[in-house]
Amino acid sequence: MRKLYLFLLLAFLILLVLPKVMSSYALGIFIMIFFYAYLGQSWNILTGYTGVISLGHSLYVGIGAYMTYLLTLTLGLPPWIGMWIGGICAGAVGLVIGFFGFRFGLKGVYFVLLTISFAEIGRLIVLHLKVFGSFQGLFITPHFSAVNFQFKDNVPYYYIALGYVVFSLIVVRLLERSKIGRYMVALREEEEAAESLGVDVFKYKMIAIFISAFMTSLAGAFYTNYLYYLHPSTMMSMAFSIEIILRPIIGGMGTVLGPVIGSFLITPLAEISRTYFAKAGYEGLHLVIYGFLLVAVVLFFPRGVISYMKKALSPLLSGEKSH
Amino acid sequence: MNLNLILQLALSGFLLGGVYSLIALGLSLIFGVMRVINFAHGEMMVWGMYVAYTILLWTGVDPFFSFLVSAIILFILGYLLQRSVVNRILDFPEAMQVLPLVGMAMVFENSARLIWGPDYISPQSKFALSSISLGPLTIDTPRLMAFSIAILITVLVLVFLKKTDMGKSIRAAADNRLGAFLVGTDVNKVYAVCFGIGTACVGSAGGLLVPIMPLSPYIGAPFTLISFIIVILGGMGSLTGAMVGGFIIGVAESIGPEVITNIFHGLGVDLEFPHTMKQVVSFFILIVILILRPQGLFGGKKR
Numbered sequence: 001m002r003k004l005y006l007f008l009l010l011a012f013l014i015l016l017v018l019p020k021v022m023s024s025y026a027l028g029i030f031i032m033i034f035f036y037a038y039l040g041q042s043w044n045i046l047t048g049y050t051g052v053i054s055l056g057h058s059l060y061v062g063i064g065a066y067m068t069y070l071l072t073l074t075l076g077l078p079p080w081i082g083m084w085i086g087g088i089c090a091g092a093v094g095l096v097i098g099f100f101g102f103r104f105g106l107k108g109v110y111f112v113l114l115t116i117s118f119a120e121i122g123r124l125i126v127l128h129l130k131v132f133g134s135f136q137g138l139f140i141t142p143h144f145s146a147v148n149f150q151f152k153d154n155v156p157y158y159y160i161a162l163g164y165v166v167f168s169l170i171v172v173r174l175l176e177r178s179k180i181g182r183y184m185v186a187l188r189e190e191e192e193a194a195e196s197l198g199v200d201v202f203k204y205k206m207i208a209i210f211i212s213a214f215m216t217s218l219a220g221a222f223y224t225n226y227l228y229y230l231h232p233s234t235m236m237s238m239a240f241s242i243e244i245i246l247r248p249i250i251g252g253m254g255t256v257l258g259p260v261i262g263s264f265l266i267t268p269l270a271e272i273s274r275t276y277f278a279k280a281g282y283e284g285l286h287l288v289i290y291g292f293l294l295v296a297v298v299l300f301f302p303r304g305v306i307s308y309m310k311k312a313l314s315p316l317l318s319g320e321k322s323h
Numbered sequence: 324m325n326l327n328l329i330l331q332l333a334l335s336g337f338l339l340g341g342v343y344s345l346i347a348l349g350l351s352l353i354f355g356v357m358r359v360i361n362f363a364h365g366e367m368m369v370w371g372m373y374v375a376y377t378i379l380l381w382t383g384v385d386p387f388f389s390f391l392v393s394a395i396i397l398f399i400l401g402y403l404l405q406r407s408v409v410n411r412i413l414d415f416p417e418a419m420q421v422l423p424l425v426g427m428a429m430v431f432e433n434s435a436r437l438i439w440g441p442d443y444i445s446p447q448s449k450f451a452l453s454s455i456s457l458g459p460l461t462i463d464t465p466r467l468m469a470f471s472i473a474i475l476i477t478v479l480v481l482v483f484l485k486k487t488d489m490g491k492s493i494r495a496a497a498d499n500r501l502g503a504f505l506v507g508t509d510v511n512k513v514y515a516v517c518f519g520i521g522t523a524c525v526g527s528a529g530g531l532l533v534p535i536m537p538l539s540p541y542i543g544a545p546f547t548l549i550s551f552i553i554v555i556l557g558g559m560g561s562l563t564g565a566m567v568g569g570f571i572i573g574v575a576e577s578i579g580p581e582v583i584t585n586i587f588h589g590l591g592v593d594l595e596f597p598h599t600m601k602q603v604v605s606f607f608i609l610i611v612i613l614i615l616r617p618q619g620l621f622g623g624k625k626r
Contacts, residue, residue, distance in 0.1 A: 053421060055421070100610065105617075106613055109421065110613060110617060113548075114610065114613055118606075120606055121603050121607070124600050124602060125600075125603070128600060242425060249422060283441070284434075284437050284441075284540075285433070285437060287432070288429070288433045288434050288437070290426070291430035291431075292426065292430060294422055294423065294429070295408055298419055
């Protein structure tokens with residue numbers, strides 16, 4: 001275990017000095033790696049640890065992004081404060097969805113459909129709100145300053161995104177080691193058994209969906225202030241939800257490092273292939289490849305890449321207890 | 324409230340509901356037999372639409388005939404998809420069954436975009452603008468045609484399941500996979516054919532929709548969701564449920580926005596419920612049915 005921590009510390013230190021040697025374009029790719037690793041990690045809390053599948057996480061990103069924007073617009077609140085309020089709103093919406101789903105015992109596909117429905121309703125509502133630019137989407141004029149979360153070049157965004165990832169890793173690791181996390185895993189593995197041993201299944205699922213929604217929505221503030229353009233058809237769509245879940249699935253659900261590994265594997269591929277194919281006139285081809293990848297991963301590596309890495313790295317990390 | 328308008332909307336929604344029924348029938352058949360949900364259903368429908376559209380473009384044959392070609396091509400696609408992917412995930416936990424089909428949905432959607440381009444197309448077919456008057460109401464001919472053919476196909480599929488040997492094998496495999504296997508049914512083949520029939524249903528529905536609505540690669544996902552809603556409303560695996568659900572959703576989506584706007588106005592709230600938000604009505608119905616009666620209107624006991 002100690003070797004793994006040392007390795008992670010080393011990786012972190014390398015990532016800290018990377019901006020000194022990398023081009024802005026490369027930094028942009030790293031920012032997307034961190035962004036999707038963070039989102040995947042947030043989704044992982046719900047689906048990876050409790051086994052409740054959500055295909056509507058883009059809803060929370062949208063709530064975070066639009067709430068942060070709205071609070072800046074109306075109250076002049078900087079995004080640094082607004083994002084937490086947005087997070088609480090998203091968490092509250094998560095609790096509503098969770099209440100309907102868990103109280104009425106919706107499982108598997110039924111819960112998936114519930115999450116999709118809420119996300120789609122959210123998307124359609126935002127699409128019709130004039131404040132958010134309706135069908136044109138919302139262009140944000142940047143006012144560069146640290147307080148506004150808006151910067152001229154990629155370096156500050158790089159460190160913020162890295163901060164997001166480290167924050168999520170710490171949260172998930174602490175959660176995993178806590179009683180709550182253990183209950184969550186227990187009810188994932190065998191819900192009836194956990195319940196008969198006195199685990200309050202409803203309560204722990206609600207806690208999981210709240211944390212997951214809250215954390216997901218924090219990424220919305222980043223999205224707003226990094227891209228300066230919000231449109232519900234991109235960031236609140238089901239396609240975006242799929243983007244969110246792809247990396248933790250490929251990396252390994254229900255593990256702390258899975259989403260990060262998945263993002264390091266997939267995001268550069270996705271970003272480079274997207275720009276390459278778009279230039280070559282094959283826009284959308286990268287999504288075809290994604291689709292096949294999703295099929296192949298589930299068929300051939302259902303437990304994610306991390307379980308194979310563990311095997312390969314076990315001599316290096318000898319003495320490590322697998323978690 | 325304008326009663327005439329509501330009636331008109333209800334009628335056109337009812338006619339569209341016939342096509343919805345056919346789409347949902349395909350999904351329900353696949354679920355009823357294999358316990359797998361085809362998350363690529365709407366995207367496969369879009370393929371059916373583009374096939375009919377391409378035939379119209381190249382040969383001028385009307386989609387009301389060429390939907391047969393859509394059905395055949397989608398049967399082949401469905402058969403191959405079942406053999407290559409779906410058959411391998413039958414015993415996976417539910418969570419893992421969702422994801423490969425979501426992946427296939429992405430493949431279908433974006434390959435359609437690559438082949439046919441991203442823009443909306445409204446092809447002009449012969450009947451496009453004709454209509455029949457019925458008292459104060461008017462009926463679009465293309466809608467009526469689509470409705471009639473969809474009902475005809477639905478009936479044929481039901482007869483096929485009841486009367487033919489293959490249909491009987493499909494029902495046997497749905498009832499008891501092991502039992503069907505033991506009496507010598509080639510279960511894998513039966514499953515693949517059944518999946519093919521399900522996707523052929525949605526493919527022909529796609530062909531029938533070409534004269535009614537503009538097509539684009541991205542309209543698939545909403546149809547996947549609509550067909551889920553219909554199937555859940557009617558009861559998973561219940562073919563009658565899928566048909567009735569199709570009509571309910573067709574009418575509800577059509578009159579919903581108008582009725583809700585009227586209710587808003589009646590309450591003194593100055594709000595419009597735009598027609599582009601009609602899906603909210605269906606999603607609302609889904610949420611209510613999931614909570615109150617998750618087994619659906621015609622479903623048996625809750626599993």
